[in-house]
Amino acid sequence: MGYVAVKGGTKAIEESIKRLKYERVKKGTAIELHKIEAGMRGLIDQVMSESSLYDQTLAALAIKQAEGNPEEAVFLLRAYRSTLPRKHVSRVISSENMKVERRISASFKDVPGGQILGATTDYTHRLLDSELEQESDISIQDWLRAFQDENHSIENQDHMGDLNHLPKVLDYLRSEGLLAGCENNDLQPGDVTRKSLEFPSMRSERLQILTRGQTGAVTSLAYAVIRGYGALHPTVGELRVGQLPVHLDHPLLDEGQEEDSYYIGDFTATEVEMLIPLTVEKDQGKKEIEFEVGYGMCMGQNETKAIAMGILDNCLEKPNKEFPSHNEEFVLYHIDSVESTGFISHLKMPHYVTFQSKLDSIRKSKDKTTEQEVGLHE
Amino acid sequence: MRRRERTEILIQGSEAIAKEFAKEIEMIYKVTVIQKPESALVLLKTRETAKKSLFYLGEMLVTECTVQIQDSIGIGIVKGHREELAHSLAIIDAAYQADLGETRLWSLVLENEKKNIQKNLQELNRSILRTKVNFETMDVQ
Numbered sequence: 001m002g003y004v005a006v007k008g009g010t011k012a013i014e015e016s017i018k019r020l021k022y023e024r025v026k027k028g029t030a031i032e033l034h035k036i037e038a039g040m041r042g043l044i045d046q047v048m049s050e051s052s053l054y055d056q057t058l059a060a061l062a063i064k065q066a067e068g069n070p071e072e073a074v075f076l077l078r079a080y081r082s083t084l085p086r087k088h089v090s091r092v093i094s095s096e097n098m099k100v101e102r103r104i105s106a107s108f109k110d111v112p113g114g115q116i117l118g119a120t121t122d123y124t125h126r127l128l129d130s131e132l133e134q135e136s137d138i139s140i141q142d143w144l145r146a147f148q149d150e151n152h153s154i155e156n157q158d159h160m161g162d163l164n165h166l167p168k169v170l171d172y173l174r175s176e177g178l179l180a181g182c183e184n185n186d187l188q189p190g191d192v193t194r195k196s197l198e199f200p201s202m203r204s205e206r207l208q209i210l211t212r213g214q215t216g217a218v219t220s221l222a223y224a225v226i227r228g229y230g231a232l233h234p235t236v237g238e239l240r241v242g243q244l245p246v247h248l249d250h251p252l253l254d255e256g257q258e259e260d261s262y263y264i265g266d267f268t269a270t271e272v273e274m275l276i277p278l279t280v281e282k283d284q285g286k287k288e289i290e291f292e293v294g295y296g297m298c299m300g301q302n303e304t305k306a307i308a309m310g311i312l313d314n315c316l317e318k319p320n321k322e323f324p325s326h327n328e329e330f331v332l333y334h335i336d337s338v339e340s341t342g343f344i345s346h347l348k349m350p351h352y353v354t355f356q357s358k359l360d361s362i363r364k365s366k367d368k369t370t371e372q373e374v375g376l377h378e
Numbered sequence: 379m380r381r382r383e384r385t386e387i388l389i390q391g392s393e394a395i396a397k398e399f400a401k402e403i404e405m406i407y408k409v410t411v412i413q414k415p416e417s418a419l420v421l422l423k424t425r426e427t428a429k430k431s432l433f434y435l436g437e438m439l440v441t442e443c444t445v446q447i448q449d450s451i452g453i454g455i456v457k458g459h460r461e462e463l464a465h466s467l468a469i470i471d472a473a474y475q476a477d478l479g480e481t482r483l484w485s486l487v488l489e490n491e492k493k494n495i496q497k498n499l500q501e502l503n504r505s506i507l508r509t510k511v512n513f514e515t516m517d518v519q
Contacts, residue, residue, distance in 0.1 A: 048436075049436070051436075052436035052437060053419075053436060053437050053438075053439060054422075054436060054437065054438040054439065054457075055438070055439035055458060055459075056458075057458065057459060058439060081419065081437065084417055084418060084419050084439070085418050085419065086418070086419040086420075086421055086437065087418040087419065087420070087442065088418070088419075088420045088421070088440075088455075089420070089421045089423050090420055090421065090422050090423050090438075091423070092423050092424070092425050092432065093422055093423065093424045093425065093435070094424075094425050095425075095427060099499075100506075101506055102506075102509075109513050109515060114510045114511075114512075115510065115511050115512075115513065116506060116507065116509055116510050116511075117509040117510075117511055118506060118509055151501060151504065151505040152501070154504045154505065154508065162503075163503045163506060163507065164499075164503075168427065170427055170428075182429055182430050183430065184425070184430045185429060185430055185431040185432070186432065187431065187432065188432065189423065189431075189432045189433045189434050191421075191434055203429065203431055203433070204431060204432060204433035204434070205433075207426060207433040208433055208434050208435075211433075211435055211436065212436060245386075246420065246422065246438060246457070247382065248420065248455065250453070251453070252451065258382060259380040259381070259382050259383070260380055260381050260382065261381065261382050262381060262382070262385050262453065262455055263382055263385040263386040263389060264385075264389070264420065264438075264440055264455050264456055264457050265389060265438075265440075265456060265457025265458070266457075267422075267438060267457070269435070271427075273427060273428065293427070293428035293429075294428065295426045295427060295428035295429075297424065297426065297435060299435060299436050313428070
């Protein structure tokens with residue numbers, strides 16, 4: 001299909017952009033960025049994850065400009081990201097070094113290190129809290145003081161565990177021989193932001209596309225898998241949320257030693273290991289159940305997306321023509337926020353020439369039909 | 379104290395310490411700014427745990443600055459928009475690279491700040507551990 005550009009309308013477009021600003025500010029109140037940053041953690045985490053850019057302040061700015069519309073905010077952040085130089089690649093980040101703030105397992109009640117609920121909506125009643133209508137900066141400060149006093153009064157209980165070195169469920173399963181062991185694979189990852197995706201894709205490319213995928217799209221496809229449009233029955237082996245430290249090697253000197261690296265800060269991440277049972281045939285037709293792992297990790301606290309990513313990761317490791325959810329082209333080409341919303345929303349842009357040519361074709365075929373009908377009657 | 383531990387303390391601790399150290403150096407030595415603080419991206423290379431392979435999780439916005447003291451180059455790099463801190467970190471890095479005598483006196487300050495950071499972290503952990511739960515499975519008849 002060819003495209004024909006349109007021109008004109010400069011004045012109307014300028015007025016339209018002014019009108020857009022009017023809609024954002026018409027109630028006469030400005031939202032300060034720090035308030036978005038302080039009170040919209042969930043949206044900020046979603047936007048950072050889908051934008052593939054970690055910076056709360058920029059995410060807050062994008063959310064403000066986009067009037068809270070995540071697809072527009074992600075578009076803005078991706079566009080901004082493309083203007084910045086990428087100067088470094090971090091040292092390898094490992095979730096073993098996570099400062100854990102939340103860690104649960106749906107598979108093992110007595111998981112080594114314990115179940116730590118952290119901050120979660122999982123056990124809330126989902127009743128609208130009308131008291132929040134009256135919440136003020138002063139009432140928040142009062143609450144924070146009381147919360148901090150309560151925490152100061154907690155005695156040191158060493159037996160409760162060390163959150164910076166929590167054992168991994170997968171390591172426990174591997175040590176018990178319930179999960180096949182594996183060595184580190186240091187093959188350099190592919191980067192879909194620099195090289196277009198080709199099929200069959202690399203595992204690193206699949207994980208990169210899944211982690212920056214649109215939350216709703218990734219979740220919907222994973223839901224379809226469990227409802228029957230896939231061949232998995234997964235359980236959350238371990239879900240952890242916490243802070244991961246980032247280190248860089250010296251860009252000029254080849255020091256190579258971890259102790260000489262630069263620490264640049266922590267970021268919040270969600271990591272999920274999904275356990276997927278699989279029946280395998282052993283010697284003499286004997287069948288045994290083994291576990292496979294689906295891996296999900298997202299920037300920010302994005303638990304549903306990380307779980308969904310873990311499901312789709314495992315699906316894509318096992319291509320199956322019966323299900324689109326096991327088809328990497330189907331999944332990977334349709335979950336990116338900017339690509340999917342960009343293409344769908346471009347349909348409202350002028351397509352006059354394309355549509356007129358279709359109209360002409362219809363008119364011609366109708367004329368022919370009418371002529372033939374007239375001929376038949378004569 | 380090696381760079382990793384030093385930068386952890388300077389970034390996680392009070393920003394006043396980095397500012398104070400940098401000011402001390404600037405008063406005595408000529409500091410040439412090679413690259414003023416500016417935004418850049420760091421690609422986050424991550425190891426997944428299912429097959430223990432590597433992938434890129436995304437990018438982090440950082441502020442980066444480069445300075446020179448005598449013949450030594452110092453780099454300051456920190457998450458987010460923190461121009462003043464990046465500048466201070468670059469001066470401190472150059473001071474250590476040049477092995478300036480002042481750096482030897484900083485160890486005690488850094489060790490003390492490290493204790494403060496650990497104390498705050500322990501307090502945070504104790505607070506989080508209040509959400510530790512022991513689920514009991516109900517008896518099945």
